[in-house]
Amino acid sequence: MSRHSIAREASRLDGRLEALNAARELAEGVLPDAALEEVFRLLERASSRRSLSADHTVVGFFGATGSGKSTLFNAVSGAEIATAAARRPTTSEPLAGVWGADGSEPLLDWLQVRNRHHAEPVAGFADEGTGLILLDLPDFDSTRAANREIVERMVGLVDVLVWVLDPQKYADAAVHNDFLAPLAAHAAVTLVVLNQVDRLPERDVQPVLESLKGILAREGLAKVQVLGVSAVKGTGVDKVRSAIRSVVVQRQAISQRLAADVSRASGQLREAAGVGE
Ligand SMILES: Nc1nc2c(ncn2[C@@H]2O[C@H](COP(=O)(O)OP(=O)(O)O)[C@@H](O)[C@H]2O)c(=O)[nH]1
Numbered sequence: 520m521s522r523h524s525i526a527r528e529a530s531r532l533d534g535r536l537e538a539l540n541a542a543r544e545l546a547e548g549v550l551p552d553a554a555l556e557e558v559f560r561l562l563e564r565a566s567s568r569r570s571l572s573a574d575h576t577v578v579g580f581f582g583a584t585g586s587g588k589s590t591l592f593n594a595v596s597g598a599e600i601a602t603a604a605a606r607r608p609t610t611s612e613p614l615a616g617v618w619g620a621d622g623s624e625p626l627l628d629w630l631q632v633r634n635r636h637h638a639e640p641v642a643g644f645a646d647e648g649t650g651l652i653l654l655d656l657p658d659f660d661s662t663r664a665a666n667r668e669i670v671e672r673m674v675g676l677v678d679v680l681v682w683v684l685d686p687q688k689y690a691d692a693a694v695h696n697d698f699l700a701p702l703a704a705h706a707a708v709t710l711v712v713l714n715q716v717d718r719l720p721e722r723d724v725q726p727v728l729e730s731l732k733g734i735l736a737r738e739g740l741a742k743v744q745v746l747g748v749s750a751v752k753g754t755g756v757d758k759v760r761s762a763i764r765s766v767v768v769q770r771q772a773i774s775q776r777l778a779a780d781v782s783r784a785s786g787q788l789r790e791a792a793g794v795g796e
Pocket residue numbers: 582583584585586587588589590591608609610658714715716717718748749750751752
């Protein structure tokens with residue numbers, strides 16, 4: 520992606536954020552406070568993220584307990600970062616793998632990620648020049664409310680969302696109704712991994728992937744890339760790396776994520792206003 524087109528995207532986003540702010544001001548006292556509060560928080564978040572490093576793309580690994588987020592995080596990072604840092608088998612604090620230290624600290628402060636690890640270069644994936652922050656996150660279905668809160672906050676803050684699903688729970692309503700379907704506008708910055716494919720008989724892998732793609736398509740996420748992976752065996756890990764790398768090198772994820780947020784928020788405003796009803 521050329522500098523020119525990055526600048527063009529950024530200025531288009533400026534215009535959309537300004538328009539959303541104007542709509543919010545007009546709607547004050549007319550639409551419910553809750554609807555406006557949400558828009559206000561988005562505008563603040565957008566302004567904060569855009570004041571922080573544009574040279575880093577923040578990629579979060581989300582998923583249910585035991586889907587293999589931490590294992591995949593290590594496999595992609597090429598090191599045992601997650602197990603080395605974790606005191607417990609489940610992840611209760613976000614953990615960052617950082618490629619490109621310069622400018623990453625204020626961004627990690629804003630994300631409230633204390634656990635930071637400067638990752639070694641991984642050939643063909645990331646090095647100091649890449650500008651990548653990979654986050655291993657707690658389980659969205661954790662029994663600890665504090666963990667679920669972290670996940671909900673991070674879903675709103677990261678630039679790219681990687682959903683790590685597994686063959687047992689890939690169709691569960693929880694992930695689809697609470698996260699994936701509401702984030703249908705975010706397809707361009709979403710990647711879905713079906714992990715643990717080694718636990719399926721070979722002949723079932725493709726049908727399960729198709730079934731998952733069908734569910735995603737019905738939620739409006741037909742364009743999302745879905746990768747079959749075994750983090751333990753290493754199958755498909757290269758594909759995850761190259762999918763992440765291609766989003767990162769385009770340098771568009773920050774704008775695309777925020778543009779998707781604007782689309783969703785303006786849709787909610789229209790709905791609150793009863794437009795089109
Ligand atoms: N068979 C198989 N087991 C896996 C795979 N990925 C993770 N696991 C195992 O699943 C368990 C939970 O993994 P973990 O990475 O801690 O899951 P998390 O809770 O999502 O972080 C561990 O025992 C892993 O070894 C995989 O691709 N295949």
